[in-house]
Amino acid sequence: MRRFCGILRTTMSRRPSRSSSVLSRSQRGRETRRALIGFLRYVLIRSIAVGITVVVGVYLAIWISNLGGVADQWHKDAISEMVLLGLRGPAYSDLSAEEFRELVDATVEAAYAAHGFDRSFVHRSFQYLAEALSLSFGDTRVGGALGVPMRAGMTGSTEVRDIILEPLPRTVLLFCTATLLSLLLSLFGSLFLTRRYGNLIDRLSTLLIPVFAAPPWLHGVVLIVLFASVLRILPYGGVVDAPPPDGTFAYLLSVLKHMILPVMAWVLATLPMTLYANRAFFLIHSKEDYVELARAKGLRVGRIQRRYLLRPVLPAIITQFTLTLIASWQGAILVETVFGWPGIGSLLYEAVYRNQVPVVIGTVTVFALLLGISVIALDVVYALVDPRVRIGGGRKR
Amino acid sequence: MRAQPKRFLPTVRRYPTIGISLFVICLLVGVSIYTMIRLPLSEALDLWYENPDAWVDTPWCVPPAWTNLFRKADLPETIIVYTGDVEQTTEPVTATTSRETLLLTYDYDFTTLPSEVTFFYQFSYGTKRPQMTITWVRPDGSELELWRNSPRRGSSRLMISDDIDLEELFAVDANGVALDGPYALRISILTFESEGLWIDGRLVVYGGVYGLAGTDGNRRDLMIALLWGTPVALMFGILATIGTTIIGFILAAIGSWFGGWIDATIQRVTEVGMMIPFLPTIMMVGMFYSRNLWVLLGFIIGLNVFTGAVKSYRAMFLQVKSAPYIEAARAYGAGNGRIISRYMIPHVAPVLLPQFVLGVPRFVFLEASLALLGVGPANLITWGNVLADGRNGLYMGFFYWVLEPAFLLVVMGVSFSMLGYALDRVFNPRLRDI
Numbered sequence: 143m144r145r146f147c148g149i150l151r152t153t154m155s156r157r158p159s160r161s162s163s164v165l166s167r168s169q170r171g172r173e174t175r176r177a178l179i180g181f182l183r184y185v186l187i188r189s190i191a192v193g194i195t196v197v198v199g200v201y202l203a204i205w206i207s208n209l210g211g212v213a214d215q216w217h218k219d220a221i222s223e224m225v226l227l228g229l230r231g232p233a234y235s236d237l238s239a240e241e242f243r244e245l246v247d248a249t250v251e252a253a254y255a256a257h258g259f260d261r262s263f264v265h266r267s268f269q270y271l272a273e274a275l276s277l278s279f280g281d282t283r284v285g286g287a288l289g290v291p292m293r294a295g296m297t298g299s300t301e302v303r304d305i306i307l308e309p310l311p312r313t314v315l316l317f318c319t320a321t322l323l324s325l326l327l328s329l330f331g332s333l334f335l336t337r338r339y340g341n342l343i344d345r346l347s348t349l350l351i352p353v354f355a356a357p358p359w360l361h362g363v364v365l366i367v368l369f370a371s372v373l374r375i376l377p378y379g380g381v382v383d384a385p386p387p388d389g390t391f392a393y394l395l396s397v398l399k400h401m402i403l404p405v406m407a408w409v410l411a412t413l414p415m416t417l418y419a420n421r422a423f424f425l426i427h428s429k430e431d432y433v434e435l436a437r438a439k440g441l442r443v444g445r446i447q448r449r450y451l452l453r454p455v456l457p458a459i460i461t462q463f464t465l466t467l468i469a470s471w472q473g474a475i476l477v478e479t480v481f482g483w484p485g486i487g488s489l490l491y492e493a494v495y496r497n498q499v500p501v502v503i504g505t506v507t508v509f510a511l512l513l514g515i516s517v518i519a520l521d522v523v524y525a526l527v528d529p530r531v532r533i534g535g536g537r538k539r
Numbered sequence: 540m541r542a543q544p545k546r547f548l549p550t551v552r553r554y555p556t557i558g559i560s561l562f563v564i565c566l567l568v569g570v571s572i573y574t575m576i577r578l579p580l581s582e583a584l585d586l587w588y589e590n591p592d593a594w595v596d597t598p599w600c601v602p603p604a605w606t607n608l609f610r611k612a613d614l615p616e617t618i619i620v621y622t623g624d625v626e627q628t629t630e631p632v633t634a635t636t637s638r639e640t641l642l643l644t645y646d647y648d649f650t651t652l653p654s655e656v657t658f659f660y661q662f663s664y665g666t667k668r669p670q671m672t673i674t675w676v677r678p679d680g681s682e683l684e685l686w687r688n689s690p691r692r693g694s695s696r697l698m699i700s701d702d703i704d705l706e707e708l709f710a711v712d713a714n715g716v717a718l719d720g721p722y723a724l725r726i727s728i729l730t731f732e733s734e735g736l737w738i739d740g741r742l743v744v745y746g747g748v749y750g751l752a753g754t755d756g757n758r759r760d761l762m763i764a765l766l767w768g769t770p771v772a773l774m775f776g777i778l779a780t781i782g783t784t785i786i787g788f789i790l791a792a793i794g795s796w797f798g799g800w801i802d803a804t805i806q807r808v809t810e811v812g813m814m815i816p817f818l819p820t821i822m823m824v825g826m827f828y829s830r831n832l833w834v835l836l837g838f839i840i841g842l843n844v845f846t847g848a849v850k851s852y853r854a855m856f857l858q859v860k861s862a863p864y865i866e867a868a869r870a871y872g873a874g875n876g877r878i879i880s881r882y883m884i885p886h887v888a889p890v891l892l893p894q895f896v897l898g899v900p901r902f903v904f905l906e907a908s909l910a911l912l913g914v915g916p917a918n919l920i921t922w923g924n925v926l927a928d929g930r931n932g933l934y935m936g937f938f939y940w941v942l943e944p945a946f947l948l949v950v951m952g953v954s955f956s957m958l959g960y961a962l963d964r965v966f967n968p969r970l971r972d973i
Binding site: 191192198203349351353355363476 | 811813815907911934
């Protein structure tokens with residue numbers, strides 16, 4: 143927290159850098175406090191705005207999931223099927239066909255009403271929205287008894303919330319690793335290329351960038367063919383060996399081995415684009431006068447790059463990083479499906495196949511929340527890094 | 540603006556990638572036109588989905604023939620011998636009984652094994668059921684009786700390689716080399732009446748390679764799918780890109796020109812649109828609603844219009860809006876529609892072109908992704924379908940099945956993105972020296 147305030151203070155008081163030393167202790171404290179309050183207000187306002195858009199987005203997704211009433215019809219079919227199963231037995235055998243049909247109709251009607259089908263979809267959609275946002279969809283066996291019931295892989299729970307939250311860490315692990323690795327490589331790679339601007343490596347790499355224009359999952363398929371099918375040195379997919387090895391260290395090693403191919407696919411697909419963009423940013427800024435001046439002063443290359451190039455380009459790079467992170471939540475579905483990585487992406491795939499509408503809507507909600515959190519994080523980091531972003535109460539210019 | 544066409548040609552010469560990528564794109568367009576003329580969509584769909592009988596004589600899951608170039612010993616191509624092409628000899632046994640013999644001979648010039656051997660036949664007789672013996676004759680003269688029975692009327696098949704190992708049929712020696720030379724299948728029928736016997740059959744020695752693209756798990760020639768995938772991919776990519784860029788462009792132009800609540804509405808809708816997870820939503824549409832091509836395209840365009848692109852177009856238009864020539868246009872009394880269509884959009888359009896070209900592969904890959912997830916457009920043959928099918932063959936070592944559509948997807952993606960990057964440099968002078 144102190145470090146955070148320190149960043150804030152330097153960000154806030156960059157322009158009058160000399161005068162801050164003249165200010166008294168209490169004045170400086172007051173300035174920091176005011177900056178902190180302004181910053182928090184900015185974060186709060188942005189969070190509320192993004193939160194509202196997330197809610198609207200999820201609500202739209204609920205409408206789309208019920209396009210043409212297909213999901214409703216499945217739900218109703220499942221309910222009437224359960225009712226019919228419940229009305230079997232000797233107790234009903236002496237009823238006439240007419241009486242039995244009436245009994246079935248009445249019971250089905252009651253069951254529909256119990257599930258809220260006597261109300262309009264508009265009414266129910268708000269109920270779904272509330273359920274989606276709190277992830278409290280109940281049990282996959284009871285509430286949305288459509289298709290095959292699903293279970294959380296590790297605990298075996300049939301609660302929708304558990305089913306969705308259980309694979310989430312695995313997705314975060316895989317894609318945060320991949321995106322961070324891609325960011326670091328693109329940062330150092332582009333600085334390296336800028337230093338060697340115009341020579342063979344630079345030209346060759348800019349020429350080769352479009353060759354990697356395919357999406358991560360396609361890289362993944364080719365990598366699987368290469369490393370799993372032909373060379374047989376890396377696994378086809380999954381998280382750990384089956385059976386899982388004993389001991390924490392061996393377990394982690396096995397997880398790492400399984401992460402190599404998906405991470406590689408992700409980096410191969412995203413790195414060239416970001417490399418190209420970062421290189422362009424750096425080259426544009428390296429023609430600025432203050433960089434020329436620094437060079438003329440005889441500063442070392444590394445120092446120039448850190449102090450004079452990286453700093454103005456940082457906001458752009460952070461934006462790009464967040465955008466790739468956002469893209470990764472969607473790319474997760476395909477990459478996880480290709481590699482059989484049991485994260486939230488393959489969960490969505492499976493849920494769609496098993497017609498588990500509650501799980502699907504819940505997963506979509508989680509995706510929307512991840513998107514929203516990424517956007518808020520972008521705003522916060524942006525405000526911290528770029529002094530030009532007004533953080534005095536979120537006022538827009 | 541006027542001078543631009545003159546300046547354009549020298550710039551193209553400066554960027555050879557434009558020429559190369561345009562050539563590849565023209566090639567893909569040529570393949571599409573050829574395919575559409577040679578094999579109309581209805582025929583292709585019929586052949587691909589409805590007509591398994593057309594693929595009885597093609598081998599199951601074999602790589603393309605050109606892979607033999609990389610092999611030490613060539614894999615055989617399919618050999619078919621018809622009974623109609625060979626002489627039927629009759630040899631009387633008693634007054635009423637005779638032996639009819641058919642010798643289906645073929646030269647087998649390979650030292651490797653075929654994938655399967657099957658004898659298909661249709662059979663009919665008068666009143667008394669004859670007895671049939673089928674014998675396998677190797678080049679060295681050794682024989683192997685495969686089957687001896689009284690067949691019923693109608694069509695049936697004898698799956699020779701299911702009953703006896705191919706190694707035994709083709710006399711593979713200790714070094715794993717098959718015996719080459721003239722093989723034969725002898726069908727001898729002992730008939731108890733002089734008339735009514737009729738047989739029509741064919742021996743199919745399924746090859747280890749097939750055609751230019753190989754076959755899939757339903758014995759279908761992959762070439763059909765790869766050829767038809769080209770126009771489908773081009774059309775899908777171009778239509779989706781046209782839809783998203785043009786609608787986004789017009790929305791941004793309208794918003795930035797009118798401002799006020801119109802602009803605010805477009806901006807808020809865009810922000811909500813950015814928050815809807817695209818792929819899960821399209822998956823829901825595909826699973827719960829419809830997999831019709833046009834419905835999917837409509838949803839893809841609708842969901843892709845409201846993205847960050849609208850925001851960046853808007854920023855461009857806001858810059859243009861304050862330009863003096865807009866003021867001049869307003870001074871001579873031009874209406875809103877005229878200013879937007881005649882002055883604002885043409886001025887920003889060059890920026891659109893690279894974005895447009897870069898958008899095409901994105902949607903081509905999107906279609907393949909949807910096919911991979913099983914929610915791609917139904918009733919079409921696409922590269923994505925082949926790739927999704929082919930993933931099942933991966934574990935059995937049928938790499939060609941996945942790699943062929945992947946290769947074509949990459950070729951299309953690379954050519955369009957190379958063109959896009961180069962055009963980006965031509966139209967964005969700031970990037971030209973970089």
